[in-house]
Amino acid sequence: MVDRDDTGGSRADGAAPAPRLKGSRGEGAAPPSAPGTSRYHTGRDGGEARGSPLGARVGRFIPLKLLGQGGMGVVYAAYDPDLDRKVALKLLRVTGPDADLEAGRTRLLREAQAMARISHPNVIPVFEVGTWDGQVFVTMELVEGGTLRDWLKAKPRSWREVLETYLAAGRGLEAAHAAGLVHRDFKPTNVLVGRDGRVFVTDFGLARPVDAPWREDGEREALPPGAELASPLYEPLTQAGAVMGTPPFMSPEQFRGEVVDARSDQFSFCSALYRALYGTRPFDPDALSKAAKSARPSAEDPEGTRALARPLQVPSPIHEPPRDTKVPTWVRRAVMRGLALEPDGRFASMAELREALSQEQHLAKRRRLGAGAVAAAALVASVGGVVAWQSRVCAGAEGLLAESWGPAARQRVAAAFAATGSPVAADMAARVGG
Numbered sequence: 472m473v474d475r476d477d478t479g480g481s482r483a484d485g486a487a488p489a490p491r492l493k494g495s496r497g498e499g500a501a502p503p504s505a506p507g508t509s510r511y512h513t514g515r516d517g518g519e520a521r522g523s524p525l526g527a528r529v530g531r532f533i534p535l536k537l538l539g540q541g542g543m544g545v546v547y548a549a550y551d552p553d554l555d556r557k558v559a560l561k562l563l564r565v566t567g568p569d570a571d572l573e574a575g576r577t578r579l580l581r582e583a584q585a586m587a588r589i590s591h592p593n594v595i596p597v598f599e600v601g602t603w604d605g606q607v608f609v610t611m612e613l614v615e616g617g618t619l620r621d622w623l624k625a626k627p628r629s630w631r632e633v634l635e636t637y638l639a640a641g642r643g644l645e646a647a648h649a650a651g652l653v654h655r656d657f658k659p660t661n662v663l664v665g666r667d668g669r670v671f672v673t674d675f676g677l678a679r680p681v682d683a684p685w686r687e688d689g690e691r692e693a694l695p696p697g698a699e700l701a702s703p704l705y706e707p708l709t710q711a712g713a714v715m716g717t718p719p720f721m722s723p724e725q726f727r728g729e730v731v732d733a734r735s736d737q738f739s740f741c742s743a744l745y746r747a748l749y750g751t752r753p754f755d756p757d758a759l760s761k762a763a764k765s766a767r768p769s770a771e772d773p774e775g776t777r778a779l780a781r782p783l784q785v786p787s788p789i790h791e792p793p794r795d796t797k798v799p800t801w802v803r804r805a806v807m808r809g810l811a812l813e814p815d816g817r818f819a820s821m822a823e824l825r826e827a828l829s830q831e832q833h834l835a836k837r838r839r840l841g842a843g844a845v846a847a848a849a850l851v852a853s854v855g856g857v858v859a860w861q862s863r864v865c866a867g868a869e870g871l872l873a874e875s876w877g878p879a880a881r882q883r884v885a886a887a888f889a890a891t892g893s894p895v896a897a898d899m900a901a902r903v904g905g
Contacts, residue, residue: 524562529603532560532610540564543575543676548613551598558598559613563606576607578676583609585675588650593643595663595673611673616666620659623747630798631831633747636670638825641740643672645821648733652678655731657739658720659747677715681732718756723763723812734814737824741809748802749792753810758788762812787812801830 524534524547534547538559549560563575586597598610616622619640623633640662647654654661654675661674716725722738724731745753789810792803805827811817818824888900 524560524603529560529562529608530599530601532558532608534560541674543578549610551610557613558610561609561611562603563608572605579607579609581678582674582676585647585652585678586611586673588652589646591643591646593639593670593672594646595671612671614663614665614669614671616664618660619662619664619670619743622664623659628747630748630796630802633744634802634828636664637740637744637747638828639670640672641821641825641828643670644733644736644740645825647672647675647678648736648821651681653681653731653733654678654736654739655725656716656720657736657743658717659743679731718760719752721756721759722814723759723766724814726760726763727766732814733821734817734819737809737817737821738811740821740824741806745792745806745810748798748806749796751790751793753790753792754788762788766812799831802828 523537525537527534529549531553532549532551534549535557536548538546538548540546541564543564544561545564547560547562549558550556551558561579563572563579580600583597583600586595590596595614596612598612600607600609602608617625619636622628622636640657643662644654644657652675654672655677656674657672661672663671663673665671716722716739718726720739720742722731722735724735742753789807789812792798792807805818805824808827809817809824818827885897885900888896893899
């Protein structure tokens, strides 16, 4: 099982010119990472970013080597002398004199603030944020391993292995949702798998607070009580005509440019899981984009009554999974429900989706509990039998003792002690005779 075509290079709206994509694998983005590196690929397309920190200090951190680079950031392995540990050090990637440094700094701060909201074993932890040479840097846990995409390609994986690993990533997404965030760019290259098997969701550069005071088109709405205007996390990233995400994993509502919630991440999660389980993509991004936009209310039909009458044209752009696989039917049903074209057709939460995808674990637990109950019952029956046997053996024991140890027997014992001529014979005979 492999995860194919994870570059995100597909056009997002059919025959019309492709919209500008703001994702870590958007238009013109660097290729995905090589196996065994970090989530950022090695710098084959031009080496290190301008202003390399190698040989210098970034805050208190000492950069050791370039791990790789993505569309926005450059990542180094670095040493923290104060805490005597290695960390991942992420700096803004400066690609030329015309680079929008302020936008890049804002997005890097957004990512750090989003990650700092979450404390969970399946979300990469952020350690520190600072500035160096006019740039923002972020330090995070250094994961020895590669991306989920690398892990899938390293060797054949059973459907159980794939499902277990994705469920761990799903717990990370669920933690982000509990913290009030929507990731908006979940895909295999944004998940790290350590050599020790630990799984981490990362790259929250497109994350959006569910209470953000702006719509996907960049227009500001009423600010929620207590929200900080100055927080980069509450600033919109979208520009006119922009689409947020990576087309092969985007939900229909993302293609439409609508405000998204946690159910959009659920769609992206199921899209990635489908590809990992079946080795093929669940939909063509162009077809999904057209179908999604055809269901959007128009100016002549603001209530969307026509779209409701025929929400999406048949056939659906979501492909049925191959039938000649070992993937169980209950997994297929859960994944396809998560890929419902409208959010209301999906699970209400990632927790419900994970529950549906954990049937085998629940069955195994019930079997273990059943086996334990049978063993306990057998133990109780065994102990009861022993007690009953012992009670039968002891019945009439007093009569048997009286017959074998009566007055005559005591006299014979006393006579035997007296025959020894010992001065203590009488005392010993009295003790033995009771």
